[in-house]
Amino acid sequence: MAKYLLLKHYRGAPASVNPEPMDQWTPEEISAHVQYMNDLAARLEKTGEYVDSQALSPEGTFVRYDGAGRPPVTDGPFAETKDVIAGWMVIDVDSYERALAVAGELSAAPGAGGKPIHEWLELRPFLGDHSATAE
Template sequence: MAKYLMLKHYRSTSKSLDCAPMDQWTPEEVSAHIQYMRDFGAKLTETGEFVDAQGVAQEGTWVRYDGEGRPPVTDGPFAETKDLIAGWMVIDVDSYERAVELAGELSAAPGPGGEPIREWLELRPVMSEPPTVRE
């Protein structure tokens, strides 16, 4: 088994989606999208492939060690971007191919009019400790 992170991005422009940005959806369309996400997670729980998932707020803060005990804090995530992290899901699957298959299914979450939004998802393997040899 290998763990993968499926990272969802929220884009306030429709350049990368086949639909209007979410802030232009009806409340019913937003609810249908969220229910799809819940149902998808429940299905993966049944197959034993679900690890965790969370949505994240659009607001954020950057913090960095400054060497003097008072970390600087700035607004974030990126003031100049229209692409924000919307949420993530960690899955534990048998293969990279299965991870790609599930990411494709998640990309079909409904948007305006119930049509699949066909969003791009970032898929990354979760790092783990390298195997050790014991004699």
Template sequence: MKYLLLKHYRGGRPALNDVPMTELTPAEWDAHIQYMADMEKRLAASGELVSSEGLSMDGVWVRYDGEGKPPVVEGPFAETKDLIAGWMLIDVDSEERALALASELSAAPAAGGRPLGEWLEMRPVMESAPSTPVFE
């Protein structure tokens, strides 16, 4: 089963290590990135990693306008405190395994080398179209 793990930074839910990522030292930032790279390598070797990317803080909101010139709004977020900083798409045997990997990813080091303890959004990937309307 595939699961998407979305990394959110400095959102409405505090992390255990509640130091803003912008306040990490270069060495702390390097350790954080290395932790995730090591996890990616291990999951790639086990066949559980589908893809993983970090996202730039730059971005825009775009939508179809029906007239050929889509409106663009500066982003990457408009009315939220959350910043989606990246994702990891995994393909695992069970939800329990996905939860264990999400917890491990949440433990990437931050200030002082302590685990960040960030909240991750974990969502199963749809394998087929839903048989009933998703939204009513």
């Protein structure tokens, strides 16, 4: 088994990827999107491939050590950026190919009008897990 992190990237552009920004979805469309992800997590839990997941708030803060003992803090990221990490899921699967299949299924979560949003996902193996890379 190899663990992977799936980072859910919400991109405000281009329109061909997310034709309708999430802040313009109806409450029903948002509920359907969340339900799809919960259903996928439940299926992965039954096969032993689900580890954890969480949605993230669009508000955040950048912090960097300044060498003087106090970290400078910068507001952001902001929703008007083209790319916001909206959430994550950790899976533990038998192969890289299976990780790709799960990522593809998660990318098909519905959005406005119930159509798949083809959301960008970043698939990253956990460091040190050499079995988790493409061959």
